[in-house]
Amino acid sequence: MTAVRTARGTARTADRWASWLVAACCAVGYVTFAVTQWRLLESPSWDLGIFTQLARAYAGFEAPVVTIKGEGFNLLGDHFHPLLVLLAPVYWIHPSGASLLIAQAVLFAVSAVPVTTVARELLGPVRGTLVGVAYALSWGLQGAVAAQFHEVAFAVPLLAASLAAYLRRRWWTCVLWAAPLVFVKEDLGLTVAALGLVLWWRAGQRRIGRLTVAWGVGWTVLAIGVVLPLLHPDGTWDYYGRLAAGEEAADGPGDSAGGVLATVAAAFVPAEKYVTLLLLVGAAGIIGVRSPLIWLWVPTLAWRFLGNVEYYWGWTWHYSAVLMPVAVAALLDAVSGRTGTGHLGRRLVPARRWASAGTAAAVLTTAIMTVTGPMNRLVEPATYAGSPRADVVDEMIDIVAGRTVEADIYLMAYLVPRSQVYWVGNEGNPPPDRLVLDATRRTWTDDVADAADLAEERHPGQDYELVLDEAGYQVAARVR
Structure with a gap:
């Protein structure tokens, strides 16, 4: 035993x-x-x-x-x-x-x-x-x-x-x-x-x-x-609307029997x-x-x-x-x-x-x-090389530290610990001290020349100037 x-x-x-x-x-x-x-x-x-x-x-x-x-x-x-x-x-x-x-x-x-x-x-x-x-x-x-x-x-x-x-x-x-x-x-x-x-x-x-x-x-x-x-x-x-099929999704759980049937059919x-x-x-x-x-x-x-x-x-x-x-x-x-x-x-x-x-x-x-x-x-060896733009990101984080910042999605997580971050895609944000963009992954229209122009377009009555434009990153600062 x-x-x-x-x-x-x-x-x-x-x-x-x-x-x-x-x-x-x-x-x-x-x-x-x-x-x-x-x-x-x-x-x-x-x-x-x-x-x-x-x-x-x-x-x-x-x-x-x-x-x-x-x-x-x-x-x-x-x-x-x-x-x-x-x-x-x-x-x-x-x-x-x-x-x-x-x-x-x-x-x-x-x-x-x-x-x-x-x-x-x-x-x-x-x-x-x-x-x-x-x-x-x-x-x-x-x-x-x-x-x-x-x-x-x-x-x-x-x-x-x-x-x-x-x-x-x-x-x-x-x-x-x-x-x-x-x-x-x-x-x-x-x-x-x-x-x-x-x-x-x-x-x-x-x-x-x-x-x-x-x-x-x-x-x-x-x-x-x-x-x-x-x-x-x-x-x-x-997320109610995401449970309905197609572009005519309802704002609630469902508006009609036809909508429910369409949703169920879309599951297949x-x-x-x-x-x-x-x-x-x-x-x-x-x-x-x-x-x-x-x-x-x-x-x-x-x-x-x-x-x-x-x-x-x-x-x-x-x-x-x-x-x-x-x-x-x-x-x-x-x-x-x-x-x-x-x-x-x-x-x-x-x-x-x-x-x-x-x-x-x-x-x-x-x-x-x-x-x-x-x-x-x-x-893949390239995976361990890191980004050649890392030094610029460090510089940019220092520039915006302690400020309110509007940014696209690419650097949000890097900016959060030292700044108050907003997404540039949201309407109703207060005018930020800085606007940060990754110009290599352009997500705004061709009518906008740079980050400063985008900031002024989004926040009428505010003046911005470009303070960093390097390695594809741009930072616009509000002019007080």
């Missing part, structure tokens, strides 16, 4: 060490990608600037007012993500947008620990480790790293830990890890509710399942119906959506579709495929990150028969004979997407 206990203890220790090794290797890769992307002055979107401004506000014990979104705009009126207050210590350590990128990379890497550990427990050390690596480098996580920081960075490790507990039949632990998801983003309450339904109907945990459903749905309704409109300057939720086109589904099935090792856990995909895929924003539909960006822990958990659930009986059907038949095939499918999907995806740039 003692020998058996000793063997089990040794196996658990090996599982932990292997899991943390997978996470460490993943962290090195993701952090390297994030830091090189930052040094290359790449900005896929304006979101990093927004979240850096939020982190700066929380670090100063202030409300998350983000002027990039508009004068006095409280970001809790855009999306419901109070858990992002945890970014404050990150910003204290190093007040920079790069800190958020590194934090996200580490959070994604840490999520591989519970996944790899439970995979080794269920599939053995070799297949389990391979599944852990396939998850850690999965295309959804790679896409999120390449898209820079988003709030889902906190959702991924929470989901991973929750679903690992689910696979061990530790129901309350599963729910407690999932519960904070409602504070990461308003739609994730529906993912929590979906987990509750699986616990209720397929795992036979009626009481826990009902409580989980109520928690998830309750917070989604409260967030969308009360909190977001209350804190939004226009008293609404900005274009073909890009089917490619996303195929990639998800591949990440789940194909056999994962047998597991009821795939129902946790439905809330996220529903708003994405019903949406009229093309970035929602594909496999790039950060929108699939929260689906990756679900995919690997479904694979493990399917091959181990971990889901018990419930109201909707018979007990799943264990399919261990398919474990190797499922593992191979998941690994192959990750390998193909890694070779063709954003992480492949880490093998």
